[in-house]
Amino acid sequence: MTANIADLFEAVADAVPDRVPLIFEDRRLTYAELDRRANRLAHHLLAVGVGPGSHVGVHLRNCVEYVEALLACMKIRAVPINVNYRYTGAELEYLYNNSEIVAMVVEDEYVPVVAATLPRTPGIRHVLVVGDAATAGTLAGVDVAEYEAALATQPEARGFGARSVDDHFVIYTGGTTGMPKGVVWRHEDFYYAALSGANLSGPPRTSVEDVVAAAVANTEPVVLLLIPPLMHGAAIYSLLTAFLMGAPRVLMRSFDPVECLRLIDEHRVTGVTVVGDAIARPIADAIVDRGEEFDLSSLKLIGSGGALFSPKLKEQLRELLPGLVVKDAFGASETGNDGVVEFGADGTKRIRSNPNMMLVDDRGRALPEESGEVGFLARRGHVPVGYWGDVEKTAATFPVVDGVRLAVLGDLGRREPDGTIVLLGRGSTCINSGGEKVFPEEVEQALKTHPAVLDALVAGAPDDRFGERVAAVVQLRAGHDADPDDLAEHCRAHVAGYKIPRSVVVVPEIRRSPSGKADYRWAKEVVLGATV
Secondary structure, eight states: OOOOHHHHHHHHHHHSTTSOOEEETTEEEOHHHHHHHHHHHHHHHHHTTOOTTOEEEEEOOSSHHHHHHHHHHHHTTOEEEEOOTTOOHHHHHHHHHHHTEEEEEEEGGGHHHHHHHGGGOTTOOEEEEESOGGGGGGOOSSEEEEHHHHHHTSOSSOOOOOOOTTOEEEEEEOOSSSSOEEEEEEHHHHHHHTSGGGOTTSSOOOSHHHHHHHHHHOSSOOOEEEOSOTTSHHHHHHHHHHHHHTOOEEEOSSOOHHHHHHHHHHHTOOEEEEOSHHHHHHHHHHHHHHGGGSOOTTOOEEEEOSSOOOHHHHHHHHHHSTTOEEEEEEEETTTEEEEEEEEOTTSOEEEOOOTTEEEEOTTSOBOOTTSOOEEEEEEOSSOOOEETTOHHHHHHHSOEETTEEOEEEEEEEEEOTTSOEEEEEEGGGOEEETTEEEOHHHHHHHHHTSTTEEEEEEEEEEETTTEEEEEEEEEEOTTOOOOHHHHHHHGGGTSOGGGSOSEEEEOSSOOBOTTOOBOHHHHHHHHHHHHO
16 A cells, blocks of 8 residues: 555545534634645745655644644655744754754744854755734845735645655654654655554454545544644554544643633543643543533543653543543554553553563563563564664664664663563663662652652652662642652652662642653753752
């Protein structure tokens, strides 16, 4: 089959042109409308010199224009580059230059920081401004156009050249432990690994005809509320997968828990996508405080990607909404959608046997399934080709072993006799305390069971005797107070003694990325500062 994402989207759009795949604020776009607007943008990009293989920065919050930019780039075999809208000038300078973008679509509120960065990013030749056209006047040294005006002058028909399964899709990831890296996918690999082969509940669809037939037959689709920013890989996975399945996505510009409840009520939302407790806990609080104002009976699923739910929050959500399914997805920008995490009664986290998932040693060699050894999680089969412009990191993360390319994650695991893989945590954040290994996620889960704790991160602090000791950074819930020593002691009922935090720093807010991912570098700085 042709597994080019633009080809598949257009095939579905032609089959169900009047169905609504995208809802944003007061706009409901049909497939036909979305396709026509993306065509206009694609023609504009071609007119200003963007072509196959060109990189185009998408510097926007969640909005219709973000979706149009993704589709337009893929239509002309260009590559959309997700830009973190919270980056400062220095970070943007790195990203713009590293990704080698030649054009960009930027929202008016970010024009000032872009204008300040352009003198040091000579590769950018064209900027499209979404919103207030007056802000475009501050952009010097590049061609500038206002978004809607640019689209108005272009044809709405397609007329693009043939595409390939080898076309690239790039997702920039990271930034919490260093500068971001661009994960380079072939469209075919991206379709099967990240978009689940356009089938979230069964085997991948392996022909265009099957994709289209399934979308046409999906007359009562799951309506999903997509909260995370589209600059986050998991959000893009969800959006594009839904488009190929004939299902709608309700897009939020920015997170507001009460607004979530209103949207669930208004659009009869079936499922909500979040990033762990950082988003789900405020939603739970909103249900407690104001849930009676809204009809939430349509909500059947809350799924998390990028961060795991704490067991206590899962329990609370199920109590608030009886029958609710709460799922933790496991995956990464480097591997796609890898499966669902299951929590055991003993607190262990497992991922069910996946034929593409394996454990490897530090040389990339597969560990025998019956060994029970701790190894690094890896994926084979449909995996990325590497990191953009970084040969060294590509070799480390995507090694070719015995002729097979792997994607090796930093997560450690151990295979059980039943074939499941027990997830132990990130190797890079593992704390070695007197020879005992402590994985931060386990201690964080224990802290979050305390009723006063809203969020927590755990890192290692220097210790004269043990080398490292466990330290925690905690954000308390509004209106709650707790003694740091009491918080540490609370963990005793949940984890072994050597895993109990020896120091707890209470902060106004835990720092996470816009997608909700933990910023362990920041947590390390906080606990180190507290020990000085």
